[in-house]
Amino acid sequence: MAGMDFAMSAKAADYHQRLTDFMVEHVIPAEESYDRYRLGAGPEDHTVPPVIEELKKLAKERGLWNLFLPAESGLTNLEYAPLAELTGWSMEIGPEVTNCAAPDTGNMETLHLFATAEQREQWLEPLLAGEIRSAFAMTEPAVASSDARNIETTMLRDGDDYVINGRKWWISGAADPRCAILIVMGRTNPDAASHQQQSMILVPVDTPGVSIERSLPVFGWQDQHGHCEITFDNVRVPSSNLLAEEGSGFAIAQARLGPGRIHHCMRAIGVAERALALMIDRVQKRIAFGKPLAEQGVVRESIALSRNQIDQTRLLCHKAAWTIDAHGNKSKDAQLQVAQIKAVAPKMACDVLDRAIQVHGGAGVSDDFPLARMYGWHRAMRLFDGPDEVHMRTIARAELGREKTPLAAAVTR
Structure with missing residues (x-):
């Protein structure tokens, strides 16, 4: 370092x-x-x-x-x-x-890295221009998608086409009327090694057989872009829509999700800063038991804890970003640090938001302030792009597999 x-x-x-x-x-x-x-x-x-x-x-x-x-x-x-x-x-x-x-940033990263010249011209250029939007269809309702090997959607070759059948959900952005293209992950070869069974393919939203069934709310709030359940019923797309080659779905997912995860974490720090700003403003103006809330010891502790957590998270986030720049997104150090920040940042944002909601009282859980909506999104963030538990497992495995330092060896004889 x-x-x-x-x-x-x-x-x-x-x-x-x-x-x-x-x-x-x-x-x-x-x-x-x-x-x-x-x-x-x-x-x-x-x-x-x-x-x-x-x-x-x-x-x-x-x-x-x-x-x-x-x-x-x-x-x-x-x-x-x-x-x-x-x-x-x-x-x-x-x-x-x-x-x-998101999800356009991750999809643009994916197209930039893996698309053919024709695919870039058709989809990447209008995305970069902000003329269309996109979605990433990986998660499924019938299986634990935190282990992508479980994904059941099939994408089977039939002559010059692939035929797609399956059901996806929590497909963010798919309800937006500007959403024109889906990147779909599915199983192309069930007989291959477990990490080579999946592939990714480009599916225009208006392809026959693509049905957006509903948009799922998050804590009762409907996002403008939607988080959709989508069925694929004998959806036929040309084989030229395949990204990279058959069996490369896992490799593409890792390349896509690394930057996407850290970008979410970067933004979560801004959300937490806003929550802290609202908390500070509220406690300086609100009087309870004869004095401003800001003079209550428990409130001051909430402010101090929030500041500590935000700054600690920012340092970890910047360290992960620096490591990606220095060693590449695929390096073990970068992957570990992205796992760390993804486990830390959403939890931090939820903690700070929860304290801000508490000092706002009933107003904090209403739509008069953005806190409840911000909390809902960041609680969901502890699930998407890999749940906390998956990232914590990655961190623990790295620790358990790490060679002992001289000091660690000295104290564990």
């Missing part, structure tokens, strides 16, 4: 200032319009609030676009980390209007 330096580069500092201004001047003030539109649309209506396209145009004009992808922005993962954190302050708007929102 020699040479590790988390200081913001001049380039990152310039982006940070411009993105801060954009968030303060345009994004956060737009939340009221966004929420009002979503409330009026109703939970089953996934129409895009007009303010989103207006803000995307502004972000493009300011050069605050596709910041997540080093090949486009020229930013390292470490340089991007504090920028993703800024967008997390407005988790429903900030990432999308800078074209840095």
Whole structure:
């Protein structure tokens, strides 16, 4: 880890200032319009609030676009980390209007790494331009998808086509009317070794046999983009839609999920910072038992614990980002540290949000403040992209397999 330096580069500092201004001047003030539109649309209506396209145009004009992808922005993962954190302050708007929102970011990474020239032209270019959106279809309702070897959806070769049959759920983004393409993971060769049975293929949403059955709510809240259950009934797509080669599904998933996981964690830090800011504002204004809540010892402890957790998480996140930059996303060190931050960041965000909700009282669990919605998303984050338990298992296995240091050997004779 020699040479590790988390200081913001001049380039990152310039982006940070411009993105801060954009968030303060345009994004956060737009939340009221966004929420009002979503409330009026109703939970089953996934129409895009007009303010989103207006803000995307502004972000493009300011050069605050596709910041997540080093090949486009020229930013390292470490340089991007504090920028993703800024967008997390407005988790429903900030990432999308800078074209840095999941699942598109992971899908663009995947297409950038594994797509053919034709596939890139058809799907990656419009995604990079923000003209369409996409979804990633891996999780299934019938099996424990935390072990992707369980995935049952079949993608069987038939002449020049693949025929897909199966059911997926929690497919984020698929209800958005702009969603044009799905990256689907399924079983192409059930007789191959366990990690070579799965492949990924591109499936346009309007392909016959693709049915979006419903969008699942998170703690009763319907996301504009949707988290969908989808059936694939004899869906036929050309073999040219396959990503990379048959049996490479696991390798593609690892390449896709590493950056995606750390991006979620970067944004979670911004969410926690917003929750802490709301907590501090609330306790300074609210009087209970003859004095501001801020003078209550238990409240001060909540503030201090939150600050400690946020800063600890940020350091771990930046360390993981630095390691990806220095050693590559596939290195064992990077994979371990991404597992660590994915286990830590959502839990931290939930902890800070829970404290903020508590000091807001009844208002904290209402829609008058964004805290309940933010909590719901980050509680779900402890499940998606691998549940906490899977990441903790990875961390524990690394510890148990690590060679003893001289000191550890000395004290365990």
